[in-house]
Amino acid sequence: MGPDEDGDGRYLPISEHGMIGDMRSVALVGVDGTIDWYCCPSFDAPSVFAAILDADRGGSFRLTASVPSRTKQFYFPDTNVLITRFFAEDGVGEIQDFMPILGDSTEADRHRLIRRVLCVRGTMPFSAVVAPRFDYGRSSHTVRRQDGMLVFECPHLKLALTASVPVADDGRDARAEFTLSEGETAVFALDRVDGGLAPRDCPLHEAAEQFEQTVCYWRRWLSQSRYRGRWREMVHRSALTLKLLTYAPTGAIVAGPTTSLPEQIGGERNWDYRYVWIRDAGFCVYAMLRLGFTTEATAFMEFLSRHVSLRGGDQAPLQIMYGIDGRTDLPEQELPNLEGYRGSAPVRIGNGAVDQLQLDIYGALIDSIYLYDKWVQPISSDRWEEVHDLVDWVCEHWDTPDEGIWETRGGRKNFLFSRLMCWVAIERAMRMANRRGLPADLRRWREARDAVYHWIMKKGWSPERAAFTQHEGADVLDASVLMMPMMKFMAPTDPRWLSTLDALTADLVSDSLVYRYDPKASPDGLRGDEGTFSICSFWYVEALTRAGRLDDAQLAFGKMLTYANHVGLYAEQIGQTGEQLGNFPQAFTHLALISAAFNLDRALG
Incomplete structure (x- = not known):
């Protein structure tokens, strides 16, 4: 079922989502590249993105091809790293969504959410809109720039957005428009930065390293399975x-x-x-x-x-x-x-x-x-x-x-x-x-x-x-x-x-x-x-x-x-x-x- 076949084009069908997480919280990522459910810092914490419960007031992190495209979504094999692919007339791009699994407990408290954007064929223009609505949309927030990052802040939570492409803000939301050519990568990272955690950049090489570490973690964990059956x-x-x-x-x-x-x-x-x-x-x-x-x-x-x-x-x-x-x-x-x-x-x-x-x-x-x-x-x-x-x-x-x-x-x-x-x-x-x-x-x-x-x-x-x-x-x-x-x-x-x-x-x-x-x-x-x-x-x-x-x-x-x-x-x-x-x-x-x-x-x- 496509996004417009469910009777309300503002909502994807529930099933049109994949899930990423770090065993503390999760995010739901739609087949259109939108994160429309995410609570931080834990499963039962108030939501940051809840567009799945209110398309207009819930908040979301939209990241998508800005030209007409078909999409496919799958998991990187044997992991909880989610890949959303965009197929357009002039190229093919993909988003690699994951939450790093790190041994350092302090870094784990960042609850980092990484979105790696790649152009794998041709060229591909992308657009991003980061629109948090804290506390199930009940809390207002401010946006300020700090060390090249955008910090979203409400009374009970602060999140820092790192991006490898220019990002504009209007005092509430952040927006970006960018084009990638074959082989090029862009990175967005969203970190919790309150509770003694200082904002920290996420350069391209660090995102790539954390991608590899996270893939290795999930494959190592799954290798313990004794199941060798038909399914x-x-x-x-x-x-x-x-x-x-x-x-x-x-x-x-x-x-x-x-x-x-x-x-x-x-x-x-x-x-x-x-x-x-x-x-x-x-x-x-x-x-x-x-x-x-x-x-x-x-x-x-x-x-x-x-x-x-x-x-x-x-x-x-x-x-x-x-x-x-x-x-x-x-x-x-x-x-x-x-x-x-x-x-x-x-x-x-x-x-x-x-x-x-x-x-x-x-x-x-x-x-x-x-x-x-x-x-x-x-x-x-x-x-x-x-x-x-x-x-x-x-x-x-x-x-x-x-x-x-x-x-x-x-x-x-x-x-x-x-x-x-x-x-x-x-x-x-x-x-x-x-x-x-x-x-x-x-x-x-x-x-x-x-x-x-x-x-x-x-x-x-x-x-x-x-x-x-x-x-x-x-x-x-x-x-x-x-x-x-x-x-x-x-x-x-x-x-x-x-x-x-x-x-x-x-x-x-x-x-x-x-x-x-x-x-x-x-x-x-x-x-x-x-x-x-x-x-x-x-x-x-x-x-x-x-x-x-x-x-x-x-x-x-x-x-x-x-x-x-x-x-x-x-x-x-x-x-x-x-x-x-x-x-x-x-x-x-x-x-x-x-x-x-x-x-x-x-x-x-």
Whole structure:
């Protein structure tokens, strides 16, 4: 889909972006060469460029050929360095976008963003407009010249723009017009310069050196992958994407790098995903360990140790999400000054779901700890004490109604998936205790585990639908039950499960794409509809694989790969005509792709 086919020519389709980053923040770069999303100095900091949420007031860094041209975008092989190419009548040019990965922590605090512009054939005129709009467009700023650089300054942030070509400013924005001949290069660099960091030039040779260093870093990191299967390119792109969504200073893993990209154009299902969901991060640890990336799993375990403390009293011991620095207060607010992507208001920052009860997070977390203990290194005695306390709490509260995995705002229910993951929490802890001889009240745990099992088999099963359902007392189906065989709750060829798989296929699957549930049949407290949920589509592939339906699984997986964008990225959802919807890219989707590919590969032999 081209930029003018989405109904509002001011906005590129969500999928028409690539992502660069330095494991502290990211930038989204459109196929037209515009950076229209960037937060500094971290994922959850206020935006500098947010034109993706308001084309007029959000701010952007536009860099493009100033003559009619066709564009193509791709990643420099096996890296997170993004190349945008421009093909015009008189030449071919390209922009190499990246954030340097440097060992020096002081230099890393610059959060440098480099845009190298090259003419590779003929001649090519370019134009640039750097128009920051700090604090989601709410803060005014000044521009001044210092040592040949332009410094953009607002009360909470200073950024310095270095350019190897002449740049003019109007007191607010910076502009440049320049022409390159074959073999010539220009460089733009944007650095954070507050907090004791002095402005620093970025000459052409330094940009070239940092390009090489960054390429080497990503290739060195990716070489650790153990995956050698059929879908290596897509699996490795997903791994590189998940690595970009890690926050290096703490080991946190964010669910997504954006906020308020809509699940329905013009709708209200717009959420801030720039935080650490215990569930998403736990699943991410599994996917990374599958590929052999143990450092990221260790870093997340350290994040839990340092930044997540168990709550006492009547509260659940864990929140469902945390800030990337471990903070617990994430108040949700709306930004009326931004119109939202293609008018999809409200734009939200913070997330009110932080106060929800979602019992499934305990299973996701303890499963990831179990795998870490098994595949990386035994957990410490202190960590086991925390696991023990969590499992004791789950044994007491597994039958409490909650908001569930999908964070519905329509009231608490007795969700099957929440019960399933409580079973996982207890069962995985029992495995650890038995394997290592760790102290545990195994009798009590076994009784609770078996009680959960019987609840699911009796109250989660609908004889009328011949399927496991979303929650007690309903005949509504929910794609989250696809996890039942994946979590080893029941055999993937059990007659009850195969009947459920058939029912899900009939009700929620549309040409391999899977809806989470039907909001009309199961009201979730929000207006409007949504697209198919891509993690569920990959769960479906894995469920078919485990059931032995390999032809169906391979076809469904192949179809899902066609919905990736031009550089292999996925948003949260896929709309009616194949458009990507929701926050982009989405960790959930990419970790599920890795798991589906790994297991399908193994089954195909």
